[in-house]
Amino acid sequence: MGVWELLLVGVVILLGLAGVLVPGLPGSWLVWAAVLWWALSDPRALSWAVLVGATAVLLLAQAVRFVLPPRRLREGGATTRMAVYAGGGALVGFVLLPVLGAIPGFVGGAYLGERLRLGGRGEAWTSVRTAMRAGGWSVLTELFACLLILGAWLGAVFGG
Structure with a gap:
């Protein structure tokens, strides 16, 4: 597979990762389809x-x-800004502390976004807790799975 195809x-x-944060978009399936495309184009044992x-x-x-509460983030007070900060925090956490860093990065990013928006520490934590109960754990689960897949794909491309 050529460089442009890998790119x-x-x-x-990356579009799939962004799609995880946007309700209604099939983000995780975009990630899976990209890995499928790569595996079909590069038929090695590692890619399979x-x-x-x-x-x-x-x-x-x-x-x-399926076990977690359904996504009702808008009703829980989550904003697009919070999703962007949470996703960015998860990505940074995933890179700084491989794999497990995505979880505190997600929550920390959501808190940072709310702290900047609301100003107070107490109000920000209350907003983050409400959003996590309203479906944030579901988003985090899907995003974490997609980040694991991204990590495996990068490892296979650059390490294998």
């Missing part, structure tokens, strides 16, 4: 292993999301 796969994965792993991770994430 396009990466762009589709990443595809199988991505499928398993997404199915597990869907099962976990």
Whole structure:
């Protein structure tokens, strides 16, 4: 697979990550489709292993999301700005503290966004807690699964 094709796969994965944060967009399935496209274009054992792993991770994430409360983020007071900060925080956390850093990064990013918006520490924590109860855990689960897939894909592309 050429550099331009790999770049396009990466762009589709990033679009999928952004789609996780936007209600109604099939973000996780865009990530999976990008990995499928890569595996079909680069038929090595490693690429197929990443595809199988991505499928398993997404199915597990869907099962976990089934148990969690449904997404009602708008009713819980979540804003688009909070989603952007939470997603950015998860990405930064994932890079700084591989894999597990996405969880505190997500919550910390949401808190930062609300702290900047509301000004007070107490109001920001209350808003973040309300948003997490209203479906934030569901978004975090899906985003975490997609970040794991991104990490596996990057590892296979650059390490394999």
